[in-house]
Amino acid sequence: MDKVDAIMSIENVTKSFGGIKAVNNVSFHIKKGEIKALIGPNGAGKTTLFNVITKLYSKDEGKVFFLGKDMENYKPYELIGLGISRTFQNIQLIDEMTVIENVMLGYHSKMRANVADAFFHLPKNKKAENEAKEMAFESLKFLKIEDTANKFPHEIPFGYKRLVEMARALCIQPYMLLLDEPAAGLNESETNRLLKTIFRIWEQNVSILLIEHDMNLVMNCSHSIVAMDEGRKIAEGPPSYIQNNEDVLKAYFGK
Amino acid sequence: MKKKTFLLLLFILTMAVGIVIKNPFILNMLSMAALTVIVVTGLNLLLGFAGQISLGHAGFVALGAYISSLLSVKLGINPWVAIFVAVLASSLFGAIIGYPTLKLKSHYLAMATLAIGEIIHIVVNNYVELTGGPQGFSGMPMLSLFGFVLDNETKFYFFIWPVTFLLILLSINLVESRFGRAYKAIKSKENAAYAFGVNVHMYKVFIFTVSVFYASLAGALYAFYIGFISPSSFGLTQSIDYIVMVVIGGMGNFFGIFFTTIILSVLPNILTSIEDYWPIVNGLLLIFAMMVIPNGMKRLFSWIK
Ligand SMILES: Nc1ncnc2c1ncn2[C@@H]1O[C@H](COP(=O)(O)OP(=O)(O)O)[C@@H](O)[C@H]1O
Ligand SMILES: [Mg+2]
Numbered sequence: 374m375d376k377v378d379a380i381m382s383i384e385n386v387t388k389s390f391g392g393i394k395a396v397n398n399v400s401f402h403i404k405k406g407e408i409k410a411l412i413g414p415n416g417a418g419k420t421t422l423f424n425v426i427t428k429l430y431s432k433d434e435g436k437v438f439f440l441g442k443d444m445e446n447y448k449p450y451e452l453i454g455l456g457i458s459r460t461f462q463n464i465q466l467i468d469e470m471t472v473i474e475n476v477m478l479g480y481h482s483k484m485r486a487n488v489a490d491a492f493f494h495l496p497k498n499k500k501a502e503n504e505a506k507e508m509a510f511e512s513l514k515f516l517k518i519e520d521t522a523n524k525f526p527h528e529i530p531f532g533y534k535r536l537v538e539m540a541r542a543l544c545i546q547p548y549m550l551l552l553d554e555p556a557a558g559l560n561e562s563e564t565n566r567l568l569k570t571i572f573r574i575w576e577q578n579v580s581i582l583l584i585e586h587d588m589n590l591v592m593n594c595s596h597s598i599v600a601m602d603e604g605r606k607i608a609e610g611p612p613s614y615i616q617n618n619e620d621v622l623k624a625y626f627g628k
Numbered sequence: 629m630k631k632k633t634f635l636l637l638l639f640i641l642t643m644a645v646g647i648v649i650k651n652p653f654i655l656n657m658l659s660m661a662a663l664t665v666i667v668v669t670g671l672n673l674l675l676g677f678a679g680q681i682s683l684g685h686a687g688f689v690a691l692g693a694y695i696s697s698l699l700s701v702k703l704g705i706n707p708w709v710a711i712f713v714a715v716l717a718s719s720l721f722g723a724i725i726g727y728p729t730l731k732l733k734s735h736y737l738a739m740a741t742l743a744i745g746e747i748i749h750i751v752v753n754n755y756v757e758l759t760g761g762p763q764g765f766s767g768m769p770m771l772s773l774f775g776f777v778l779d780n781e782t783k784f785y786f787f788i789w790p791v792t793f794l795l796i797l798l799s800i801n802l803v804e805s806r807f808g809r810a811y812k813a814i815k816s817k818e819n820a821a822y823a824f825g826v827n828v829h830m831y832k833v834f835i836f837t838v839s840v841f842y843a844s845l846a847g848a849l850y851a852f853y854i855g856f857i858s859p860s861s862f863g864l865t866q867s868i869d870y871i872v873m874v875v876i877g878g879m880g881n882f883f884g885i886f887f888t889t890i891i892l893s894v895l896p897n898i899l900t901s902i903e904d905y906w907p908i909v910n911g912l913l914l915i916f917a918m919m920v921i922p923n924g925m926k927r928l929f930s931w932i933k
Contacts, residue, residue, distance in 0.1 A: 482825025
């Protein structure tokens with residue numbers, strides 16, 4: 374595929390922990406405006422690849438490009454500024470902050486108030502806070518969980534926590550959204566709702582890279598799928614192709 | 629009730645106490661408590677919000693105290709200028725220590741500050757020609773404000789408490805901004821902090837520097853108030869006391885920490901008969917507080933938002 378169509382290109386990425394190659398020479402593209410799924414059994418290396426993309430881990434080899442820019446030159450805290458946002462498989466909400474404050478953290482990078490504005494509570498700080506609050510509330514409303522705004526994470530059901538994570542990731546209106554197992558731990562109706570939500574996000578012109586364990590969900594919502602096993606990419610293609618791919622079936626249902 | 633409303637009420641109460649109480653012994657005790665509140669408020673930003681530990685804060689208090697005193701006594705510099713320079717120099721020193729150590733895992737800051745605190749203590753103890761060593765250092769002039777000399781306990785009380793409240797107000801402001809959220813993220817979910825654009829390393833260096841600013845300012849004001857400083861006021865014991873106050877006060881809980889600090893700094897003065905046992909009593913108090921009030925004073929002040 375042409376690099377120009379791609380919002381993100383992953384080229385020959387390898388990452389080892391000790392002797393284990395958690396990600397082994399993986400390459401694929403994510404097209405602008407597509408929902409790409411990353412599947413594979415537990416321990417396949419999906420989360421590790423996410424963490425390499427978002428620079429929480431350094432990689433051993435390979436390159437990642439975002440809109441043609443070599444990500445090598447960016448620090449982990451600069452990705453959000455490029456429009457890359459993410460959720461975490463192990464929920465990373467801050468317990469001592471309310472839901473809306475957690476979502477406002479997602480707007481941090483767009484807030485212009487500096488430390489002096491903050492220390493002296495200058496008008497600029499107030500303005501930035503109000504704007505962030507508004508954006509965060511919009512984000513919660515988009516996911517239809519605005520009634521949880523003033524609750525703390527421990528006061529809301531698990532399924533909602535995943536949605537709060539998504540609201541936080543959407544707060545800056547990213548170009549690309551990385552979702553790490555958003556359906557894990559959700560019941561059936563919550564999963565169905567999630568599916569609709571993912572489509573609604575996609576309709577806002579957000580490209581999505583979705584890690585998911587739930588094959589059903591993946592088959593229903595993605596345009597293209599990459600399957601991984603033991604660090605390697607074993608197959609790539611549309612859902613109909615992946616569904617019948619022997620290597621994928623083997624990886625999932627035993628060898 | 630909002631934090632700032634409660635802070636205002638506390639301020640009015642504190643001023644009222646200053647008007648009603650004429651006893652210089654008590655006023656002095658409360659002014660000393662205020663100085664400790666300043667140090668602990670700064671440490672609370674570092675430890676309570678950003679989750680980073682400093683085992684050398686008494687060393688930074690000493691730095692502010694000694695640099696300002698030396699500048700004033702040896703070079704005859706105006707006390708306010710001396711305080712300003714001392715606080716600036718100490719903060720810069722803090723940033724210089726913080727920059728490399730905060731790149732590493734958290735416990736490196738603990739180790740580095742422990743070492744720095746001890747080194748500062750050893751230097752002031754041994755560099756006798758300059759600091760007077762264990763005998764202490766004196767000769768600092770009284771501070772004066774708009775031609776108004778702070779020459780008794782009452783006057784200093786009415787100077788130091790507004791300053792203390794102002795510094796608490798600033799720290800509340802910081803916490804109630806995007807920076808507060810960033811620090812809370814750094815403390816418990818560092819990956820989320822990175823993902824949402826927080827330059828974790830520089831934020832840590834900044835908050836550490838701010839906490840050194842608070843500590844050295846308190847040290848400098850202390851030096852000019854008492855007019856005498858000696859190494860025994862700035863040892864590891866004091867560094868640990870500050871941490872204890874933040875922990876018992878409820879890590880990040882402004883008012884829990886406020887009252888805990890006042891109580892813990894006033895208590896040893898009242899219970900002079902147990903002075904020698906104070907470290908033991910202090911330790912037992914810590915254990916007691918941890919067991920009886922699991923969240924420090926958090927619950928007690930949970931009605932303040
Ligand atoms: N921080 C780490 N340190 C050591 N090993 C890790 C780390 N993160 C992941 N791994 C290992 O890498 C492999 C891939 O894990 P992961 O990426 O979490 O898989 P997945 O998300 O596909 O379930 C596993 O063998 C896992 O134990
Ligand atoms: Mg995973």
